[in-house]
Amino acid sequence: MNITQEKIDDLNAVVKITIAPEDYSPKVEKALKEQAKKANLPGFRKGMVPVAHMKRMYGKSILVEEINNMLSENLTKYLADNKVEILGQPLPVMDDTKEFKWDNTDEFEFNYELGLAPKVDIEVTSKDKFTAYNVKADEETLEARIKNIRKSYGKMTNPEVAAEGDVLYADLAQLSPDGEVFEGGIAATGSIRLDLVTDKKILKTLVGLKKDDVVELDVQKAFDSNETVIAKLLNIGEEDAKDLQSKFKVTIKNVNRLEESDLNQEFYDKIFGEGLVTDEAGFRAKITEEIESMFKQDADRKLQNDIYTQLTEQTKMQLPNEFLRKWLKATNEKLTDEELEQGYEDFAKNLKWTLIENKIITDNEIKIEYKDVFETAKQRLDAQFRMYSPQPMPEDQLAQYTATFLQEKENANRIFDEVKALKVFEHIQSVATLNQKDIDYKKFVEMK
Template identity: 50%
Template sequence: MNISHQKIDEINASITVDLAPEDYNPQVDKAIKDQAKKAKLPGFRPGMVPTSHIKRTYGKSILFDEVNRLVSEQINNYVTEQKLEVLGQPLPKEENDANYNWDFNDNFSFEYEIGLAPAFDVPFSAETEFVAYDITADDATLEERVKNLRRSYGKMINPEVSEEGDVLYAALKQNKEDGIEKTTSVRTDLVDNASIKKSFIGLKKDDTVTFDIKKAFKVADLARLLGVTEDEAKDLDVTEFELTVKNINRLEEAELNEDFFKKLFPDGDVTTAEQFQAKVKEEVENLFKQNSDQKLRNDIYEFGMDKVEAAFPEPFLKRWLKATNPEISQEELEEGFQDFLKNLKWTLIENRIVTANNLEVKYDEVVNLAKERIYSQIKMYNINEEPTDEQLNQFAMQLLQDREQANRLFEESKALKVFDYLKGVIKLKSKKIDYAKFEKLDK
C-alpha cells in the first residue's frame, strides 16, 4: 500500500492511494466470512453458508465496499499524520476513468482532490484595543421594565368606558351586502391611525363606530383580526367597517405594594418601592452586560474578518458543497456561497486560536450551556416558574440527544471559550454609556 499527496498550490492538493491485492484481500476475506455466518439463504442452514458461495454471489459487492472503506480510512489516517488542515472532504478526481476487473487481483490507484486551509496569522494581541461598554439604564428603559412587571402581575378588569390601550371585544361588520362579519378582540394599541385610535376611546358597551379598517391596521395585524390571509387583507374591496362594542377589557397594572414585592422577590429582601426600583435597575443592567458582551464579540469578529486575508479553494469547495447537497441548485449555491466563505473564515480563525492555546470544550460546559438556554426559555414564558436543577438536567439530556442541537451547543460553547480567552489577551478600554446611546452605535 502506498499513499502520498502532492500540492498543486497553497490551497489545492491531491492524494493518491495505491492498493495491491495483499492490501485489501485480508479485509475482504474477513467480510465474506462474517457475512457467511449471518446469511440466511434457501438450501442452507443458518450460519452454514459456504464462503465460496458468498464470494461467488456477493463477492464483487463486498470487494467494492471494503476497498472504499479501506481507502477512506487510509486517507483519514494520512491527513491526521501529515497534519493537513483539509477543508470539506476529499473528492475523487473527475478524470479518474480507470477500468478494473474487480476480480480480487486488481492493483488499484485512486486519486482524490483536497482543499487546504489557507495560511494566516491570528490578528489578536495585547496591542489590539477594543471598547468594553458599561451600559447604564436610562429612566425610560427602567419605566418600561417596571410597567411590564406590573402588567405581568396585573388583573383583567372590565371598565364601563374605553381608554387608550384597552382591548375591545366587538362585532365587526363590513359595509356591503354579504360582507365580512366577525366577533373578535380588537387591540387599540395596534391601531395605526391617530384619528381612528381616538374614535375608539370613550366607548361604552353597545356603542358603534364606523372606520376604514385598512387605515387602522397594518396588513399582518388586519389579516389576524379578520382571520384571512395577508393577500386577502390587501385585496379588500370595501374597507369601511362598523364596530359594535360588546365588552371592554383592560389589564390593570399591579400596585407597588408588599404583596407585589413578595411575588417578585420571595426571599423578602425587597419591601419598599425604593428597594424595588434599585432591584429592577440591577436586573436591567445585568441584562445590559449581555448586550455589551455581544457588541464586543461583534467588534472582535469584524476586526478579525477585516485583518485576516485568506484565499480559499473556491472551485473545489463548490464541487464539495454540490456533492454533499445534490438537491441544491447552481443558483442557490452561488447565492449563498459568499456567506459560506465568511462562516468558514471565522471558523478557521477560531480553530487556530483553540489549537494554538490548547483550549478544550468539556462536556460539562456544553451541558451547563444547554441548561442556561432551557432556563431562559422557561422564564420567558412563565416568569413565576422556577425549575429545579434536576429538571434542567433532564431537559438538557433530552436536548443533547438531538445531534444537530448537540453540535450547535458545542459550537456555541467553543465560541464562548474563544471569546473568554481573547478578552484576556486583547486590551480592553471601559467606557460608560447609557442604553439609548448604546442602541444608536453602528447605526
C-alpha cells in the first residue's frame, strides 16, 4: 500500500491511496474462511462450506468491505502519524474513468480531498480589554419581583368590581359577523387575565366590570394576536387560534383577585426559613441578592459573547471555504444551496472559534478531566430535578443518574464541549483586562 499527499495550497490537499492485490488478498482470504465457518447454506453442513464456494457467492462483497476497511483505517492512521490537521472529513474524489473488475487482481487507486486547518496565531494578554457588567436591580424591577412573590403567597378574593391585574372568570361565545351568537361555534368558560390584555382601549372596557355583566371582545386585538394566550382561553388549538377572526360575547361569572401577602414573620419564614429574615429591610435585601444573582448569569453570558465576537474578529485566518461548502453538502443530503449560503457565515465563525479554543487549550496546557465533566453534568441534572421538586435529590442517587446520563455519547460530548468552553473563557478572563462596570438592569437589557 502506498499513500502520498499532494498539497494544492495552504488550505487544500489531495491524498492518493494505492492498494495492490498483495495488500488486500490475505485479508480477503481470512474473511472468506471466517465466513465459511459461520455460514449455514443449503446442501452444506454448518461450518463446512468450502471457501471456493463462499468466494463465488460472496467474494465481491467481501472484497469491497475489506477495501473500505483498509481505506478508513489507513487514511486515519496516515493523517494521525503525519500530524495532518484537517477540517471536516476527507472527501472521496469521484472518477468515472476508472473501472475495477473486483476479481482480486485489481490495483486500486483512490483520491481524497482534504480541507487543511489554518495556522492560528493568537495570544490573549492584558492588552485585550473587555467590560464585565455588574447588573444592579433597579427599583422598578425590584418592586415587580416583590409584588410577584407576595402574590404567590397571597390569598384569592372576589371583589365586586374588576381592577387592573384582576382575572375575569367568564363564559365566552363566538359571534357571527351580524353580531349574533354563532350556532355551533366556539363556546368556552375561561379566565381572562387583565394583565395580558395589551390593547389599552379594550382594557379600559374590562376594568370596572362585575358579575353578570356582558361585553363584546375582539380576542385578537385584546391579546395582540398571541395564539398561545387565545388558545388557552378558548380551549382550542394554537393553529385554530392563529386564524380566528371572530369576536366573542363575554358573560362575567366572577371577578378574581390575588391579594398580596402581608409582610410579616410568617411570610418571611415561608420563603427563607424560620428566623433567617425578620423585617422588611432584610426581605428586600434578600430579594435584591436573588435578582442580582440571576442578572449575573446574563452578564456572564454577555461577557462570553463579547469575548467570542472580539477574538473571532481580530484573529485573522483563512478557511478552505470551497471544500467546507462541499463537505457540508456531502454530509447533509437535505441541505439546499439556499440554506447553505444562509447558514455558512455562522458555521464558519463558529469553526474559527473552535480553532481559537483549541489553540488556547494547547498553548496553555489546559486540562479537561472527567471529574470536571461529571461535576458539570451533575449540576445540570440537579437544576433540572429542582424545577420539579424543591427537595434536593440524595447525593448518591444524583451521582448514579449522572453516570447513566454520561454513558450516552451525545450527552457526554455536549457536556465536554460545555466544560471546554468554560475553561477557555476562564483562562481568557484571568489574563485579559476586565473593566468592571455597574449598570441598571433596564440599561443592560437595552444593550443585549
